[in-house]
Amino acid sequence: MNKSPQAYWSATLRLISIVLVVWFIVSYLAGIILAPALNSIHLGGYPLGFWFAHQGSMYVFVALIFYYAYAMDKIDREFDVHEE
């Protein structure tokens, strides 16, 4: 496979884009734009849109950073640019 710095950088950018899409969906989409519509669904006492805004988005953010750190580590090794 192509191990050039350009290929490494585009793999990095691809990962960042994927994470940013999820980041946008849980906060801006589910928590704000679609919140009024999601509120008709309930999660216990939580209307769903309210839950995303007040709870859910934050859990996903934590997961996203660890996923990013893990995936980035793998990319670093694949392209042999990791720290010794």
Add this chain to the structure above:
Amino acid sequence: MSVQAWIYLMVGLSFSLYIGIAIWSRAGSTAEYYVAGGQVNPVMNGMATAADWMSAASFISMAGIISTMGYGGALFLMGWTGGYVLLAMLLAPYLRKFGKFTVPQFIGDRFYSKSAAVVAVICLLVASITYIIGQMTGVGVAFSRFLNVSNEVGIYVGMAIVFMYAVFGGMKGITYTQVAQYVVLIIAYTVPAIFISLMLTGNPIPQLGLGSKLAGSDLYLLERLDQIVTDLGFGKYTTSVPGSYLNMFMYTLSLMIGTAGLPHVIMRFFTVPKVRDARMSAGWALVFIAILYTTAPAVAAMARYNLLATVYPAALENKPLVAPDQGIRYDERPDWFKRWEQTGLLKFSDKNGDGRIQHYNDKNAALQAKAEQVGWKGNELDVNADIIVMANPEIAMLPGWVIGLVAAGALAAALSTAAGLLLAISSAISHDLVKGVFKPDLDEKGELLAGRIAMVVAILVAGYLGLNPPGFAAGTVALAFGIAASSLFPAIMMGIFSKKMNKEGAIAGMLVGLFVTLFYVFAHKGIFFIKGTEYLGLIGGANSFFGITPEAFGSVGAIVNFIVAFIVDKFTKEPPAHIQELVENVRVPRGSQVIKGAH
């Protein structure tokens, strides 16, 4: 033991702990002073970042504001956590690889220009000082309650303590002290929340309690809270939005981008040994932050419920609230009420002379008409949102030691952030401005001295403006985020992700972004936040830009910054080859070095 004695004991104990750690690990060299020798473990660094990050705005002010805002308050929750995702992916690892001390240093080197560094110092100073004003507001609330004095005296005492605290030791002292502060503040925040959640819903986990039924009732807590607040003419708790959805969107975005652009947070990622650790550090920081941030909405809703149930005991029996003889009698008001009245942050005025407290939304015309029929002549209770968190355990009648613990936690939050910010300010002035630009031969001693003078000036300015704050602690802090978002974040991000971005573009972007944002903010809040110098007429009235509030405007400023930078970049010559190589080098982790020494 009395509540007051518990407060003294808890605050005294926590302070001796911090001072002990600070003395034990006093900084030696300049390098240690700023970045603790690049030797801090990611989990510890995450915890210290969390303490640094969670300020008076998060601890004291945020849940109170959410409590009055309801659903819309989520903009603080999402805004102040989502930014870590940006920070972890877009900035932290690359800045760590770059291997310098400060943000202006990065901008100065990457854009091969001292002017760029100076502009970055200016942006950093404006953002950090605004941030400290918000801290001072919060410190004033904490100390006024703690010492039973007025809010003003509280701020003076706070200034003195922040000063003594910050000039001791540097980052290394601060890193370990902040780990201790995190532990104190997170216990102080969650313990009362667990108690209150257990009392109201029977579920000890606040995050679950918020979605549970009220103990001994068929109604969910949020459902019942919605009923009570709408009965009193306030917006429905689970759906009320600040201004518009567009404003909420831009506000959240502004806080997220600002998070990733704040120098005292970014500096944290210089202190980890490896690039890999910088990524993990951001994750750990967010874990520790999220523990408080997911608890806050429960604290907010439960405090609102408890406060209203205290004023209207009838709410507990599902009786109508807007009715004759409702509202507790003023002379039967609880003790916490009396204590907070002394601070001037809780005010009662008996407008209809019935000796009872009526608290409702008198700006709601339909409700006001109904209220007049039962003899109510307007809202009689004025609650400053900043007192909610600290009063919460007292309202819920929790034991004295819990109240003492919360006071200690609030002070920890305010002091740790103020110290981190002052460190960022002092390094910007002494390292980047005085040594970097004006007097390159300055020795270490002179540099530390310049830094300490900068701290004193910053504390005095912030304290003075904190006496007449531009808003609640969290609102003022939000302005600081907007300023960072519109000036520093775009420049750093383009410095990494756009190899061809040149100095002309970056400088123009920072200046225009900062100027546009300040112009809009000062129109609402006064020039440099000085009361009486607002110029709303000039911009066509409050929130005239698509209904966007000044706190949310940072995201607009950031977009302007990017656009201006790219346009100017197009018409000026591209950066020299060695700078483009530098950018390529920053993008890969291999070859990062532990930062040692001052250069």
